[in-house]
Amino acid sequence: MTHAVIIGAGLGGLACALFLARRGHEVDLFERDGDDPPADPPSAFASWTRRGLPQARQGHGFLGLSSEVLKTEAPDVLDRLVEAGASVIDMTNHPLPQVKLLAVRRLVYEAVLRQAVAAETRVRIHRGATVDGLIAEPGSSPPRVIGLRTAAGQDCRGDLVIDASGRWTKGAEWLAAVGARPWRDDVSETPFVYVTRHYRLKAGEVFPVPLVASSVDLSYGGATTFKGDDGAFAMAFLTSTFDPYRGALTKADRFHAVMEAIPAMAAWTSIATPINEPLALGRIDNRLRSLVDGEGPVASGYVLLGDAAMHTNPVFARGVSLAYAQARQLAATIEQQPADPLGYAVAFEAWTREHINVWYPGSVQADLSKAAQMARSCRGEDAPAGPMAAVGNAMWALAINDPDLARRWARLNHLLDPPAKLFGDPMVMSRVQPYVAGHQGLVPDDALSRGDFEAIVTA
Ligand SMILES: Cc1cc2nc3c(=O)[nH]c(=O)nc-3n(C[C@H](O)[C@H](O)[C@H](O)COP(=O)(O)OP(=O)(O)OC[C@H]3O[C@@H](n4cnc5c(N)ncnc54)[C@H](O)[C@@H]3O)c2cc1C
Structure with a gap:
């Protein structure tokens, strides 16, 4: 049995707490927001405040990978989501077959998951508890994190501190305060x-x-x-x-x-x-943080999960799925942590690099070209789609008449296969490239022209 201390009860932190508890581990979960979800999850959208979660009332779609992880770790939660009104959409009538999507508002989903976590006797939820620092073993180098401290002065010690406090985590400051080298921070700002x-x-x-x-x-x-x-x-x-x-x-x-x-x-x-x-x-950046640099781990006893580890443009709807995949990996391996904290830091980072970070470069490239296109359009210039969008358009177009490609494209979009599995296939790329070349530089015919858009918003 391992004792995990989790910062943040967003979907990533909640899933991690649930998966750990169901494998027999003890969990303390700290959430700065003070309100519990309403007893009736469907009313959460109207009544749950969630000040700590700016995206609470933004649109969310839940991709195939998130449902696949839930199916293996907590199938009862999928059932409860459906009871709360979620629809599991099996897209068999669509050209992209056999992909299950979950359609439900974010706060309703979160209320259901929070209730499931609250029912676990091995999880203690500390709400209204803002974490503002880490506790490290005295004299350890790199620092070995052994717990956290809240703004109210509560200490909590455990085998592993899991930072699931989201894209705006203060982890860099917390680590610096216990003497760690800066973590690697790769950021690509978007407008x-x-x-x-x-x-x-x-x-x-x-x-x-x-x-x-x-x-x-x-x-x-x-x-x-x-x-x-x-x-x-x-x-x-x-x-x-x-x-x-x-x-x-x-x-x-x-x-x-x-x-x-x-x-x-x-x-x-x-x-x-x-x-x-x-x-x-706003502040929709792409960001990748790494706790291992050229010298090794900057700290041990502390890992980043979910948006704190990596986040990309929400238009790809990847955040929840990737947080769940990381949570499942943590739950399956955490027992290795107490005996070998440095080794665990390296191993978890390596897994994250292979399974999570692979989605980062494509997101950055897609956003840079989309941002450039939008800037040109707003200045009244011709604004062709960038190369990444052209590849996506090619895949959608080719998939319509090719069921095998459609299936593989769907698996990629739902994070069930890594990008290299499709884009590394020479047969696929030999079909995509001529399509892209044929559509290069074409200015899209907007469904609402820029002129008409401006007329509407200034009316
Ligand atoms: C506009 C927008 C739209 C999105 N759409 C999608 C989508 O369609 N599909 C999808 O999969 N993902 C989407 N995402 C991403 C998704 O919201 C996150 O990936 C998902 O919530 C998992 O994030 P997380 O649990 O790591 O962090 P979050 O959900 O952000 O949760 C972090 C939690 O930590 C708490 N916290 C923060 N600091 C502290 C502290 N110091 N002490 C204690 N608690 C703290 C916060 O209050 C919050 O509850 C979207 C994101 C945005 C911004």
């Missing part, structure tokens, strides 16, 4: 801002397509829907800090008018009514 609003189907209406989402790529942004539970869904508009009109999107009537003017989105707005105001969220 992206998401503006999201939730809607609910009017009585008697049904969702327009059997998919979890509809997406429309625009040269100056993009629009996406995320199907949720209880007839609710999110509509998100991607804009950027260099778009002078981004502020107007947070006005309820302008947001609605923009969505209505995009035909694929109008199919959703026409059958629904809004249930909240548009919410904007």
Whole structure:
């Protein structure tokens, strides 16, 4: 039995606590937010405050990998999610077959998972407990972390401290305070801002397509829907800090008018009514942190999990799945930690590099080219899609008439296979490259022209 101390009860920290407890380990879980979720999960969207989680009411889609991990570690949670209104979408009628997506609002999902964790006798949830430092073994070098301290002065010691405090973790400061070398920090800033609003189907209406989402790529942004539970869904508009009109999107009537003017989105707005105001969220960076540098681990007894370890543009919807995969790996290996903390730090880092970090380079490249396209479009210049988007477009187009490629493309998009498995296949690339070459430099015909967009937001 190992004693884990987890910082942060977001989806990553909760999943980790659950998987550890069910394998017989003891867990102390610290969460800065003080409110428990409501007893009735479907009401969480309306009533659970969650100040510590800025993305709480942004649109979320839950990819195949997250459901696959839950199925092996906690199948009862999948059942409870369905009871709370989530739909498990089996896309067998779609060109991308056999992929299970979970459609449910983020806070409803989190309330269900939190209840499952709270029911575990081996987990102690400390809510309203902000962590503000680590405790290291005196004289250890690199520092061996043996616990944490809260802002209220509570100490908690354990075999392993798991930092699941999200993309804005203060772990770098905490480690510096116990004498660690700086961790490796690879960051690629993006200008992206998401503006999201939730809607609910009017009585008697049904969702327009059997998919979890509809997406429309625009040269100056993009629009996406995320199907949720209880007839609710999110509509998100991607804009950027260099778009002078981004502020107007947070006005309820302008947001609605923009969505209505995009035909694929109008199919959703026409059958629904809004249930909240548009919410904007920026600081959407790509970031990869590593606790091992050229000299070895910068610390032991401490690991990064979920968004704290790596996060990419939420448009790819990868965060929860990758956090779950890491949580499963931790739960399966944590017993090795107490006897060999330095060895464990190296081994966990190596696993993370192989299974999680492989998604980082492609996300950075895709975002850099999308940001460049959006900047050109906002300046009124021709704005062709970048090379990464062209590869994606080629895959979607080729997959329609090729069931094997469709299956492999779906497995990649749902993180069930690593990127190299598809993009490293010469047969696939020999088909993709001519398509990309044939579409290079083409300026997309926006479903809502930039001129019409500006007219709507300034009306
Ligand atoms: C706009 C947006 C949209 C997204 N959409 C998707 C999507 O569609 N699909 C998907 O899979 N992922 C999506 N993500 C990512 C997803 O939200 C995260 O990957 C997921 O929540 C797992 O993150 P986490 O548990 O590591 O951290 P978080 O969920 O951010 O949770 C961190 C927790 O730590 C707590 N905390 C922070 N600091 C402290 C402290 N010092 N002491 C105690 N507690 C602390 C916070 O209050 C919070 O509860 C999106 C993210 C954003 C920003």
